[in-house]
Amino acid sequence: MSRLAIAIAALLWFAPTVDAQQVGVLTHDATLHSGPSSSSAKVGVLQTGDAVTLVGNGHRTGYLRVRTQNEEVGWVYERYVTIVDPTELHAPAPAHTFSAGAPALAAGPGDFDSCPDSGNAKLRNVRALNRLKNRSAQPQDVDIDSSVTLAAMLAPSTNDSGRFGDGKAAEITGYVFRVIPGGHFETTNCEKGDPIHRDTHIELTTSPTDTVEIRRVIVEVTPRWRAAALQDSVEWSTATLQQTLEGHWAKVRGWLMFDSEHKAQSENTRPGGDGNWRATAWEIHPITALTIISQP
Incomplete structure (x- = not known):
C-alpha cells in the first residue's frame, strides 16, 4: 500500500457517516500556521501524503483549517490539499498476530528513564x-x-x-x-x-x-x-x-x-x-x- 493510502487508512478506516468530517491529503510539503496567513506563527510541518481532517467553519481565502494525525490544529494552503473519498481506499483490517492482555510485570514505580512520575511540570x-x-x-x-x-x-x-x-x-x-x-x-x-x-x-x-x-x-x-x-x-x-x-x-x-x-x-x-x-x-x-x- 502506498504512503498516501496508508496515511488515509490510518486516519479514516471506514466510510464516514453523513456528519463525519472531510478528509484531505497533502499534495505538497507545507507549513501549518496558527492563522490563515503566511505571516501567522508556525505550528508544525506537513509532508506530501499526510492525511488531515478538515475542521468545521475552517475555510478562508486560500487556506483551510485542518487537524493533523498528531492532533495539531492549524491552517494550511488550500492548494496543497486534495479532498478525498476515504471509501475509495477502504481495505479490510489486516490479519494480526497480536497477543495482548495484562503484562505479567507491573510498570515500575518512581522514575522511568530519569523522568519522575510527576514529569517535569512546574505547576x-x-x-x-x-x-x-x-x-x-x-x-x-x-x-x-x-x-x-x-x-x-x-x-x-x-x-x-x-x-x-x-x-x-x-x-x-x-x-x-x-x-x-x-x-x-x-x-x-x-x-x-x-x-x-x-x-x-x-x-x-x-x-x-x-x-x-x-x-x-x-x-x-x-x-x-x-x-x-x-x-x-x-x-x-x-x-x-x-x-x-x-x-x-x-x-x-x-x-x-x-x-x-x-x-x-x-x-x-x-x-x-x-x-x-x-x-x-x-x-x-x-x-x-x-x-x-x-x-x-
Whole structure:
C-alpha cells in the first residue's frame, strides 16, 4: 500500500457517516500556521501524503483549517490539499498476530528513564495530573467501576468531571477507530519527543460507522506500560498497535482519569466547540491490559 493510502487508512478506516468530517491529503510539503496567513506563527510541518481532517467553519481565502494525525490544529494552503473519498481506499483490517492482555510485570514505580512520575511540570496541579497518567500499579478487580462502559463515557453530561472517580479503574469494549502518537513534548513524559517516550492515543467508537470525532473516547498506552509489556514479550509500540489494533474490536482495562488539559476540546465540557475532537475528557490512562476480541 502506498504512503498516501496508508496515511488515509490510518486516519479514516471506514466510510464516514453523513456528519463525519472531510478528509484531505497533502499534495505538497507545507507549513501549518496558527492563522490563515503566511505571516501567522508556525505550528508544525506537513509532508506530501499526510492525511488531515478538515475542521468545521475552517475555510478562508486560500487556506483551510485542518487537524493533523498528531492532533495539531492549524491552517494550511488550500492548494496543497486534495479532498478525498476515504471509501475509495477502504481495505479490510489486516490479519494480526497480536497477543495482548495484562503484562505479567507491573510498570515500575518512581522514575522511568530519569523522568519522575510527576514529569517535569512546574505547576502543582499539572504534576498531580501527571502522577495519575503515570500510575504503575495493576488495578485489581475491586478497583473496577462496573458502571463505566464506552456508552456511559460517551453520554452527554452537564457535570462531566464529577461523573466518575480517578481513584477507580474501568474495563470497556469498543471499536478501534484510530491509533496515533501522543502529543509532542508533553510534561508527563518530561517533554521527550521520540516514539519510545511518547504516549499512544487509541480512539474508541461504538461501531465502524460511528466516526464523528465528538463521539470518540481516548485511551492511552504510556511509555512505562509499554516497557512493562515488552518485558513480557508483548509489543505495544505505536507502530505495532496501528498495524494490529485499527479496524478491530478491543477490550481495554486501566485507570480512569479526567484529563482537564483537554476540557476545551471535549464535547461534554464545551458543547458545540469549533475545535472539539473528542466526546469527553475522561480517559483510560494508563492502559494496563489490552485484548483484541470478536465483535460483541
